[in-house]
Amino acid sequence: MGRAKIDPITLSTVWHSLISACREMRYNIERTCQSYLISQLHDISVGIWDAKGETVAVPIGLPSQYLGGKFSVQYILNKFRKNIYPGDVFLNNDPYKGYCNHLPDWGFFRPIFYKDRLLFVTLARGHMVDTGGAYPGGYFPNAYDIHAEGLCIPPIKVFEKGKEQKEILELIWNNVRWPEAVRLDNYSLIASTKTCEDRILGLVKKYGEDTVLACVKEMKNRMEKAVRSEIAKIPDGTYSGEAATDDDGTELDVQVWVRCDITVKGDELTIDYSRSDGQRKGFVNNVFMTTYSRACASLFLFMDTSLAEYHNEGSMRPVKVVMPEGSVINAKYPATVGASPVCVGVQIMEATATAFSKALPHRAIAGWGRHRGHYIFGMDPRIGERYVQTTFDSDGSAGAVYGYDGYPGAATFNALGSVTRGNAEEVEIRYPWRIVRYEFAKDLMGQGKWRGAPGTEWEILNEGGDAAIATGSSDGDVTQAPGQFGGEPTPVSIADIIRGEERTRLKSHRMAQLKPGDRIQKHSAGGAGVGNPKEREPEKVLDDVLDEFISVDVARVKYGVAINPQTMAVDWEETRKLRAVS
């Protein structure tokens, strides 16, 4: 290929067009799929890689679903080599063959050709309503091995040269619950990759393939340069962080630890997870790709924010990620991985963010409220059909960062706010459950100079028949997400099943039976804090009291701010005394 000349304007246009193509894919999936989890909660990721499998555009998604997608793309290109054609679509969900996340996250890959030359590969990955296995949904503790968790699909062609491979898809759909629903969602994801192809071909026709490829090369080089200069600003040295999940779901009440050591040298750095716990029997194991994805996502958070939208392969070049095989952050077949996005996955982000916070204190980032998810499955007596229900509604909110309080409502550190919550009205129409309460909780966040966003009080009532609940996608009854520089960690969370007068604690990574009339009640922690709470402006503390985010007691004890409960004004003299003590 001749060296195509590119001007800054073409570069900028190509760069933004590739990012826009990803956003459009996501929008189209939301508009056309039928899954509550995908359309309303956005448990989806999309991206674009080049013909070498290098990362080109990854603007939005859940990091572990796609950020390390280059490994999947390279695996597919390698496996199929000369047997890849325009109009092909590959399906893959296997963490051990094709570098995927946990099994419910099905990825559809489309190679994009221009005149028989492979230019790019695009991916649309979404969490399917079901993926087979012992129980619906994909988050079930105590599976014997990965095969018990669901269908393991290595990269296979589901479309070849534009022709649907009907028998293969039929086999797959025949082995999941709600096959018609899964079928529709598969088409929705596949259609979005077609849209991406249309957009890219439009770009190539307009500017020429050499120009577009030259732009992609330049995009990567510019990001590399920018990220290197950011890393160079960090003092050389080693910075550490650690975080734990409650347990692995099989060996109960034994915490599982992720430990991270970041060594900075000049404009490069190594993120080393070697001191983390070994591979577990339970379903919290992460695999190479997901750990790599989270290491990169954590790094991006600490770079100049004007780069945030543009990260690509160049951002990953100065980074080396070290993880010993056979450990909880790089598990070997046939280890179970069902809960890995939420448990250990989140901890990888927390431990890495803690280490980076030490390296870059003015960009400190505290942990978010842990995911307080669940899967409920039962019969909907209104229509006589089975259902499976999951949610982000019962999550707390974001942690603080240096300079700002946590973002209210944003759900799970693992998704960085790329997922959304549902509407109570939608939930009540779709599922035989009534939402009794869904609002912020008082005093349920990590306090700090910048405090975490509030936690959540959430309660629902079973108006359907007998059902079961699995809390594999939940964490934080025992362990806490870290605060930074004197900011408090997230408080612990609590969940109960209430049956008449009887209240039973429902811990994470467990299963329980539910009866009609049962209530599930969750008090879910908000985010962690940054900085010493005693340094928070008293006016802001008063505002929080007036808004009933915190109590007068917490204002006094933790913030050293005295508020007169009669006048609801700051008692300045008393406040000075309280703050002088510490």
Added chain:
Amino acid sequence: MYRACIDIGGTFTDCLILDTQGSLRAFKVPSTPRDPAAGMLNGLAVAARGYNKKPDDFLRQIDLIVHGSTLATNALLTGRGAKVAMLTTKGFRDVTEIRRGYRNVRTSMFNLFIPPYKPLVPRRLRFPIEERTLYTGEIVTPLNDGEVRQAIGKIKEAGVEAIAICFLHSYANKANEDRAAAICREMADGLYVTSSYQVLPIWREYERFSTTVVSATIGPIASRYLNRLGDSLKQQGFKGSLLMVQANGLVETPQESIRRAVYLLGSGPSAAPSAAAYCGRITGKDHLISIDMGGTSLDVSLIRKGEIPMTTECWVGDERVAIKMVDVHSAGAGGGSIAWVDSLGLLRVGPQSAGAEPGPACYGKGGEDPTVTDADLLLGYIPADYFLGGEISLDVDLARKAVQKVADRLRLDLLQAAQAIHTTVNSFMADSITEISTKRGYDVRDFALIAGGGAGPIHGPALAERLGISTVIIPRFAALYSAFGMFAMDIGRDYARSYHSRVDRVSLEQVNRLYDEMELEAQAAMKSLKMPKGEVNLARTAELRYVGQFHEVEVPMAAGKLTEHHVKEAVAKFHKRHQELYTFSMNFRAVEFLNFRLKATARKAAFQLEKIAQGKKKPEGSLKRRRTCIFNGKSFNTPVYDGERIRAGNVIRGPAIIEEQATTVVVPPAFECSADRFKSYILRKRK
């Protein structure tokens, strides 16, 4: 009798008057942001002088004023809305602050360093009330009147101006909201009270509550303004109807605009696509991209087959507004947009704008940052001595000084930097256009570009060149683009009924009944808008989706009594439209109806644009001067024509400049410009 269309923007108030002969005349006066009504009356007074009439005589002879104002949008975007309290279902106090977890509305997910969302109604003013309705409409907990009364007590103490009543499932049964509203009116007379059922009777509480709160934030402001305006007009002798342009591109009475104030968002810009569609019709084009480029913002919309595009997916500032609005995409790009260099070494333009104060550096009002206008001046596109007909004289030296700053950082010479700013803002605008065209699967090359707004005719042609668009139309009233749109748009209302049913089980009797109901309502309403009977056009649509989907697709429905055949026809259209939009359709999958809609519009007032004198192909006598202009880095000794002397049939070969009173038309070297008899300039790429 006269008709007036008046658009009040941040800088200018544009008045277009239609006289008895069907001719239009334009008047432009400065806006008076502190008292916009005064600006409007001033505009009408200036118009009266133009017709040699006394203001009160003139007002008495106006039978209709159609009015658009950015008042509501500005109040919301600048945080100057009214102080609002909320009554909401107990247990659901924080719906509008949790806001479904949306964090990355305009920010990358990898940027955590953003201030947390600040809700329009702070938590202390969100009062939980015991009450509960189910999705079936059944009330399981009646309204606790005592709690409402208690809350109102506190609300009055807090100095609140408006109350938004937001209860769960009120779309299915509004009784509890109505009861609470009645108590509010009884106890807090004088406060603006609105309820979610009234504003947006559609399921999904976050979207409904958010829209309702926005409506309450705008309500008191709209109410004050419209009441004052109505009184002043009446005092001055006006006896006709005043109608407000709505977000949905239709119009409403001031009374209804106050009641559902959220519809005043985009009042003004929402009329621009109608201007484009009109220009398209007189020039024989129905695939159009409309741009309205002013001082700080660019409003873009895409018109296919002459149809005005609509959306329900809008965010206005940080607020979700879920009403159906004209899909006008706004971006921070205008004459005042500031050029800067980012940390990747890329030149960027906007979204920061020098605004009207201090304005571009060349205004000489203290601005030091380089803006698009400064670059345009250096490139020779706009005259230093005839900007806005000479009202503002521009200082070339100040422009040079400002642009030099960017030139140094980019290691370019001055004119290269000016060219880069011009190209960058065009590229940004091109992205905005791509957003609504290419990104939605439409090839921009199939469209003609209609360029309105003060800066539109300067940048439109270069923008078209970049996008590969071969035709640019510059309407005669380019500088009063939205006001012209108000003449061109339909006057009417829309209606909707929800009826959720699979297509194979739908009761035709029910559907026919719903349309009959809506049509009766529409006829009555049009009568109250003083629209003659028999001139009302009723257009039906239905929204369908595949069973299980969350979003619907709108398709046209036949008029008259509907039969099985019409349902089949609608389903076929749905499959086709789904395929067009999303690259696939699923004939095997069951389809369901969700909503049935009706849009009632009256025939527009007949108007004609005054024709200009016919001239020869050669633009004789209109050459004003020559000056050096830069196109794509090359200097051209460019002829400058006087727009006032252009005749129909004149053809001007680029490069050329045409100086109009309120704008400048830039004809790049690759284009040829002809004037039609209505004095639209039509630029075509030379073969």
